[in-house]
Amino acid sequence: MKAKMSLLCALLFINGAIHAYPLGSDCSNFNGVNGCKSGVATTNPDDWSSRRFQTPAPGDGAWTPGFQTYHSLQAYASMTYSSDRQSAEVTVRAFTKSTCTSLQYSFDGSSYVQSPTFSVDSSFRRPLKITISGSDGSTLVLEDLDFVWTAPVVDQPANYQNGQKGAIVELFGWPYDDIAKECAALGQMGYMGVKIFPPQEAVLSWDQLQNNELNPWYFIYQPVSYRLHSRWGTRNQLRDMIYTCRKHNVRVYADAVVNHMTGNGNDVFSSHRNGGSGNCNYWGAKNSSAYSPYYSQGFAYQNVSSTNQPPGMEFPAVPYGPLDFHCERSLTSWNDPFLLNNGWLEGLSDLNTESDYVRDRIAMYLTDLLSIGFSGFRMDAAKHIAPESLSAIFARLKTQMGGGDLPADFITWLEVIIGGEKDLLYCQPGPYNFGQSFAEALHKSGLSDSDVNKIKMWSSDYPKEFPICGSWVIPSERFVVQNDCHDDQFPGSSSRDMGDAGSVLVKERNVDKHRRFEESLFQRTDGSWKIRLVLSSYTFQDNAFGPPDGLSDCALCRGQYCNNCKSVPKSVAHDPTACGYTVFDSTGAWAKGVYTRVHRDLGVIRAMRGWMGLPDASNEQLGLPSHCSIQLKPSDSEHEPAVASS
DSSP states (O other), X not given: OHHHHHHHHHHHHHOSOOOOOOOOSSSOOGGGGSBOSSSSOOBOOGGGGGGOOOSOOTTSTTOOGGGTTTTTEEEEEEEEEOTTSSEEEEEEEEEESSTTOOEEEEETTOOOBSOOEEEEEXXXXXXXXXXXXXXXXXEEEOOOBOOGGGSOOOOOOGGGGGGTSEEEXXXXXXXXXXXXXXXXXXXXXXXXXXXXXXXXXXXXXXXXXXXXXXXXXXXXXXXXXXXXXXXXXXXXXXXXXXXXXXXXXXXXXXXXXOSEEEETTOSSOSOEEEEETTEEEEEOOOEESSOOOOBOOTTOOSOBTTTXXXXXXXXXXXXXXXXGXXXXXXXXXXXXXXXHHHSBGGGEEEBOTTSHHHHHHHHHXXXXXXXXXXXXXXXXXXXXXXXXXXXXXXXXXXXXXXSSSOOTTOEEEEOOOOSTTHIIIIISOSTTOSSXXXXXXXXXXXXXXXHHHHEEEEOTTTTTTOSTTSSOSXXXXXXXXXXXXXXXXXXXXXXXXXXXXXXXXXXXXXXHHHHHHHHHHHHOOSSOOSEEEEEEOBOOBTTBOSOSSSTTOGGGOOSTTOTTOBOOOOOOSOOXXXXXXXXXXXXXXXXXXXXXXXXXXXXXXXXXXXXXXXXXXXXXXXXXXXXXXXXXXXXXXXXSOSBOOO
16 A cells, blocks of 8 residues: 555656747747636636746755755744744744645654644743754755744834834934944834835845846845845844843834845846847846745746646745735726736735735734834835725734734835826725725724724825825824935936925935924924834946945856946945035045935934924933034035035
C-alpha cells in the first residue's frame, strides 16, 4: 500500500495541463495570450493554478539562498489577538506542491510538532521564529513575528488626543538608522509622528537601469512580498527605529502598498523581450531588497522549466499565485468603476481583492505592521480597491486585532486622488463612493463609529479645490491634508493641481513661498483637519530622481548594462546641525541630491506648535542648534539661503 501511495503521489506531483506556446525568433512574447479572456472576466482561468511553484530548487544553477525551498513549500503565519491584546494565537498556513507532503512546525526554536498553531501571551517579549519542515526534504524559515505588547508606550500630552490629532513628518528617502537618530529632535519639536515609505520587500536591481537610473524611487512601490526588509533597512533595523522613536514619544506610520505587486516584466526570470522586427529589446532579472523570488507573466517568451508552461504571476514569499490577481487589462478610464478596480495601473500586477484569501493576507500584513509598533499607515492606491473590498479588509484587521475597536491611537489615510471623477468617487452616493457610502459600508462590515473616524481620506483636493463637492460629504476631521507630497515633485506627475494655492519645493525652488504654505497648513481654519502632513524630501541630481541614500549611486551598478547611468551619490539624511530647508550649497546655488529637512524649519515648527496649543520653546528645547533662525528675504531671491545653516 505504501508503495502504491508513493506512486500515486508522484503522479499527482507531475500531472497537470501542459500548455506549450512555441514562439518564433521575431521578438514575440506571451503578452498576447496572457490577458483577460473576455470583456467581463476579472480573474485568470482556474487551470493557471498549475503555473505555480516556478522557483528553482536547490542544486539548480539559478537557485540562490533567498529562494529557500519555495519550489515545493510556501507559507505565512497569521495571528489573532485576544480582546485585551495581551495574548495571541499564531497559525501557520502552508501550501505544498505535492498533496502528499506532510509538515512539521518549530516555534521559537523548539522541537518540531504536528500542530501549525502556537499560543503566546504578554510574557513572551521577543520576536517569534517559525520554521517549517516537509517530509519531501523542504525547509522554510518564515518572517519573524512581533507582538503589540513589546513596543514602548508613547506618552504624549492631551493635546494629541491619544494619537488622533497631530502633525506627521514624511521622511522621504530616509534610511531607518537616520530616522532613529532624528526622532529625539522630532519629539522635542512637537511632531506627533513620522511616516516612513513602504517598509515591505520591493524591487531593486544592481545590473540593470530603468530610464538610465539605478533603483529609481518608484521601485519602492513595486512590492515583492510583505516581508519587512526594504530599501531603508532590515526588519531588525525597522524595529529598533520604531522602538527608539516611541521612546521619544514619536509615533511611526507606514506606507502600505496592498493594491498590487510588481510591474509586469519586473521579476527574477533570466530573460524578457519586447519590440518589433529589427528592434528587439532584451532584459534580464531584477533583484529585491531581501532576495526573495518573484515572477510576473509579462514580456516572457519561454516556458518555465519546472512547469513546462508560460510564466504565471507568483510571489512565493507572500505567498500569492496566478489566481490571486485580476486578469491583465489596461486601466483606460478613470470614470469606470470596473476598470478602476480591475485594471492594472501602469502595468502593476493588480491583486484580486474580491478574494477572501487575498483579503485575509492583506489584513495579516496590516496586523504585522501594528504588531511591530506602527500606529497606523497610509494606504497607497486605495482608489483602485473597491470600497466593498476595503471594508472587508478593515473588518478582518479588526478581527485579527482582537475584535473590539481598533487601537485607540490607530489612524489610516487612504490615497484616493480625485479630479474629473469626483462625482463617482465622492459627490454622488454609490458602490464606488469613498465618502458617505464608504462610511456606511464600513459600518455594515462591523466597524464602530470610533473605527470609522480613524479611517481617513487623503485630501487630494487640498489646497486648491476643497471641498471638491462644494460641501463636506464626510466630516472634515476625516480628511488628511498637506502642502506638497512626494508624488507632486516628480516630472509628469498628475497627482493633483495646486495652482497658486500651494508650492512644490523641489520644482519651484522658492523657500519663502514654500514656508508660507507650510505655515498656512497649520494656521487655516476652514477645515477641522486633525491630521496634517509635512513632507521632508530631497533635491534631484541632474534629472536623476532616486533618493540620495546611496542605493542609486551608479558605482554600485555591475555588468554590461550600466552605460549612461545617471548617478545619485549618497548624502547623509540625519544632520543634527541642520536648521531646515538645507537646499542651497555654500555659494547660494541650489544643491543637488541633498535632503531638504523642511520639518526642521523654525517657522514651520512654530506654526505647528501654535496649532497644537504647545508653548513657545527655545531652540535647545526644540532639539535645534542655537544658530537656527528664520531669515526673511525678497520673494524674487529664489536662489539664496533662506535659513541660517552650518
